Amino acid sequence: MTVYTIKDVSKMFQLPASTLRYYEDMAILTNVRRTAAGQRIYEEKHIHRLRTICCLKRTGLSISKLQMFFTYEEQETEHIDDILDLLIEQQQHIEKQLIQFQKDLEHVKRKLHYYSDIKTALTAKKMHPIWSDYREKQF
């Protein structure tokens, strides 16, 4: 059975050790065992939990919602519908964000083309482009 120190986990997830302790304080990372001297021992289940924490946090779930989610998970039978509701909502939220991000990427690409044409115009002394010509373009 593989175990990890706080440093191992910190490196693995690119999270400061203080954040791992904070997640434990916030009760979203639970049942972390200790050595005789009090040092944290992380197991595979904590690695999996952290993957879920990072996934949900990245996509916009707050710490307090994470607390709810993991509380529900501990009482799966009673809270199965709460779990499903939360996951469905999160799924829809991610799908919306994906669509929005694609639009935002297009917006940035348009700006990039516009300014890159401005750079060309500046060096080659060509006509300065006009933003309205880029506003509707797909790149």
Place this chain on the structure above:
Amino acid sequence: MTVYTIKDVSKMFQLPASTLRYYEDMAILTNVRRTAAGQRIYEEKHIHRLRTICCLKRTGLSISKLQMFFTYEEQETEHIDDILDLLIEQQQHIEKQLIQFQKDLEHVKRKLHYYSDIKTALTAKKMHPIWSDYREKQF
């Protein structure tokens, strides 16, 4: 020439009026004219600026980076490379996030299938599913 009140703009972008004033304080929304009584008058250029602000903020740019960006834009000729660098970085950042969000969506979908199978198992008194069977699946 169409103009807008703070309320119009607030509704248009689903942003509280206080946020629009804050963006002006932070100098990322500039040159807002006033009525004789001091009320803000927004023009098309502010609407375009706000679209860019929302796009860049949503995709992770901070207020201070937005300040830099719009400062560069005001001195396009001198800062053309700074503008391009910032936009290229933001483009790459969005692309990375898109890939990560797709993975995160898969993670949530896996969880959703898992818990929805648990719900079935609970009501139909079937075998309780095991998470490790879902961990690698694509939905």
Place this chain on the structure above:
DNA sequence: TATTGACTTCAAGTATACTTGAAGTGATAT
């Protein structure tokens, strides 16, 4: 004309998610 509502400024307050610092214990390297 009075009052209601919408706007204004400016300073201070809030929410979220950590981060830091002090003080202490135990383990490791020279």
Place this chain on the structure above:
DNA sequence: ATATCACTTCAAGTATACTTGAAGTCAATA
């Protein structure tokens, strides 16, 4: 053996992005 490093707790501090409250001005409606 001793110094240094890694970890510990707990309270307080920080960063970011707003939000709120008080006090005042102006415009419109009953």
